[in-house]
Amino acid sequence: MKEAIRVKELTYSYPDGTPALEDIDITINEGEKIVIVGPNGAGKTTLFLHLNGTLKSQDNTVMIFGKNLGDMKVEERIKEVGIVFQDPDDQLFMPTIFDDVAFGPINMGLDEEEVKNRVKKALSRVGLEGFEDRVPHNLSYGQKKRAALAAVLSMEPRILILDEPTANLDPKSRADLIQVINDLNKDGITTVIAMHDVNALPLLSDRVYVLNRKIVGEGNPREIFSNSELLKMTHLEAPDVFKMFKVLTCFGYDCDTLPMSIDEAVEFLTRTIESGSGHIHLHLHEHTHEEVRKFLHSYNHH
Amino acid sequence: MDYPEIDKYASIDSPIHNFDPRAKIITFMVMIFSFVFLDTITKALVGLGIASLIYIIAKLPKAFVIHRLKVVFLFLFPLLIIMPLSVDGQAIAQYHSITITLEGFQYSFLVIIRALSAVTLALIMLGTTRFDITIKALYMLKVPGTLIQMLMFTYRYIFVIIDEFQRMWKAMESKGFKLKANRYGLSVLGNMIGMLIIKSYDRAQRVYHSMISKGYTGNPRTIVNFELRTKDYAIALSMILIALLMHTYHLVL
Ligand SMILES: Nc1ncnc2c1ncn2[C@@H]1O[C@H](COP(=O)(O)OP(=O)(O)OP(=O)(O)O)[C@@H](O)[C@H]1O
Numbered sequence: 001m002k003e004a005i006r007v008k009e010l011t012y013s014y015p016d017g018t019p020a021l022e023d024i025d026i027t028i029n030e031g032e033k034i035v036i037v038g039p040n041g042a043g044k045t046t047l048f049l050h051l052n053g054t055l056k057s058q059d060n061t062v063m064i065f066g067k068n069l070g071d072m073k074v075e076e077r078i079k080e081v082g083i084v085f086q087d088p089d090d091q092l093f094m095p096t097i098f099d100d101v102a103f104g105p106i107n108m109g110l111d112e113e114e115v116k117n118r119v120k121k122a123l124s125r126v127g128l129e130g131f132e133d134r135v136p137h138n139l140s141y142g143q144k145k146r147a148a149l150a151a152v153l154s155m156e157p158r159i160l161i162l163d164e165p166t167a168n169l170d171p172k173s174r175a176d177l178i179q180v181i182n183d184l185n186k187d188g189i190t191t192v193i194a195m196h197d198v199n200a201l202p203l204l205s206d207r208v209y210v211l212n213r214k215i216v217g218e219g220n221p222r223e224i225f226s227n228s229e230l231l232k233m234t235h236l237e238a239p240d241v242f243k244m245f246k247v248l249t250c251f252g253y254d255c256d257t258l259p260m261s262i263d264e265a266v267e268f269l270t271r272t273i274e275s276g277s278g279h280i281h282l283h284l285h286e287h288t289h290e291e292v293r294k295f296l297h298s299y300n301h302h
Numbered sequence: 303m304d305y306p307e308i309d310k311y312a313s314i315d316s317p318i319h320n321f322d323p324r325a326k327i328i329t330f331m332v333m334i335f336s337f338v339f340l341d342t343i344t345k346a347l348v349g350l351g352i353a354s355l356i357y358i359i360a361k362l363p364k365a366f367v368i369h370r371l372k373v374v375f376l377f378l379f380p381l382l383i384i385m386p387l388s389v390d391g392q393a394i395a396q397y398h399s400i401t402i403t404l405e406g407f408q409y410s411f412l413v414i415i416r417a418l419s420a421v422t423l424a425l426i427m428l429g430t431t432r433f434d435i436t437i438k439a440l441y442m443l444k445v446p447g448t449l450i451q452m453l454m455f456t457y458r459y460i461f462v463i464i465d466e467f468q469r470m471w472k473a474m475e476s477k478g479f480k481l482k483a484n485r486y487g488l489s490v491l492g493n494m495i496g497m498l499i500i501k502s503y504d505r506a507q508r509v510y511h512s513m514i515s516k517g518y519t520g521n522p523r524t525i526v527n528f529e530l531r532t533k534d535y536a537i538a539l540s541m542i543l544i545a546l547l548m549h550t551y552h553l554v555l
């Protein structure tokens with residue numbers, strides 16, 4: 001398997017002296033689905049700015065597909081790494097949606113036909129067909145967010161980085177966006193996402209990095225969410241389904257792995273019921289409430 | 303939200319709206335220059351008449367131009383007072399050492415009429431084209447890139463900044479703030495504008511980051527498809543001809 005991103009001993013302070021990153025080591029393979037979590041101000045955005053060379057780092061601290069990022073030409077760099085930032089108003093800076101989505105491809109030196117093709121393809125990918133002539137300030141927030149994604153997809157990057165893609169979206173837009181991202185990942189694009197939305201996290205990650213200026217944890221979502229110490233330290237929460245099933249185990253529900261999403265929960269439940277006697281058995285015993293209280297306490301921030 | 307949009311009526315269907323944007327800019331510029339240099343009140347009035355006629359052809363609502371012309375007139379109004387007092391010539395009234403001259407009146411009328419027709423033309427030009435297309439037309443006409451970028455960003459972010467201002471304003475009003483023309487009111491307003499500038503600066507930095515990450519290297523490039531048709535040549539030619547005739551008809555007739 002090829003290494004898509006390798007960050008080695010990356011340390012960064014902003015010019016005003018704010019330390020933002022300390023000794024970051026990350027290795028992401030091609031095609032992986034990665035989520036980076038961490039509290040506000042943990043340095044997620046700062047890390048992303050290093051991954052496409054917007055913020056400069058020392059030689060060989062950031063390698064993209066085995067190449068030192070600093071040595072890559074602009075056109076090459078934007079073909080490898082595309083970043084979708086938090087605020088769509090920052091990314092739609094041209095007069096019309098067409099101009100915005102065409103901006104990257106034109107800078108890559110593609111000819112006119114190809115640019116138009118790519119704009120069309122990118123817009124249909126995010127469900128904004130026919131929006132070419134619209135001006136950004138007349139779009140809804142969700143539409144702007146999708147347009148911002150299209151403006152990066154049109155460069156057809158092999159690595160797609162998204163900073164809080166699901167924040168402030170209504171449930172339908174959020175589900176749509178998660179679908180789009182997963183489809184892209186299935187097409188072989190490596191996705192790296194920063195987010196606070198823990199309920200969506202399991203859908204968007206094979207592996208999670210926990211960042212709090214340093215990398216303080218790494219593992220699959222189940223490992224991360226089982227570590228209540230880590231969650232508490234980094235102001236994180238476990239998905240609701242996960243917590244619910246953990247409570248169920250206190251009531252005597254017997255399962256070795258806890259589900260991370262509703263779909264998984266249905267699957268697990270069905271499996272336990274079918275392998276048992278056609279139903280599941282819950283009961284109260286002496287310590288049940290004590291256990292529930294203790295568990296909830298360990299996941300509580302207050 | 304109510305924005306002061308110059309291109310609010312750009313989607314109306316009229317010959318002027320359908321005029322090729324590049325040809326439109328050039329033609330209207332020629333006409334504006336021509337009308338600004340007209341040397342008699344009669345000619346200037348004819349110019350204003352022509353401008354009004356084009357305005358009618360363009361089917362723009364009356365309020366659109368009148369509202370803006372009022373502002374221009376307000377700026378120019380002092381001329382009507384200053385010039386009769388300061389330009390030398392035939393006196394029509396005298397009070398001690400203060401003389402009011404006919405030439406002064408005529409001259410100030412001339413200036414105001416010229417300005418009104420020039421502004422009307424400029425408003426028709428901008429009002430009948432979507433602003434992003436005007437920018438692209440300028441880009442095609444090889445206007446320097448820096449200027450294009452300034453126009454582009456102004457157009458894109460003026461609305462974002464207006465929104466930001468209104469959000470801040472609402473936040474303050476909801477905390478009981480009322481603007482009064484006293485020291486406190488002004489200092490709060492000053493703070494607000496300061497905040498707005500800082501926010502804009504932060505935003506500029508983030509926009510710049512996102513431009514860099516899309517391969518920006520200093521000049522924005524875009525794809526534009528304009529096509530000049532026979533009718534565009536016809537309109538352009540006749541308008542430019544009118545503009546020239548206003549200055550040279552005495553040679554022809
Ligand atoms: N331009 C800047 N100048 C100085 N300090 C900055 C700048 N941008 C960010 N910081 C600081 O760097 C640290 C990391 O910020 P960063 O934006 O990377 O966090 P984040 O993980 O993206 O947070 P959030 O979840 O709120 O988006 C913070 O302490 C922040 O205040």
Ligand SMILES: [Mg+2]
Pocket residue numbers: 044045046086163
């Ligand atoms: Mg951030």
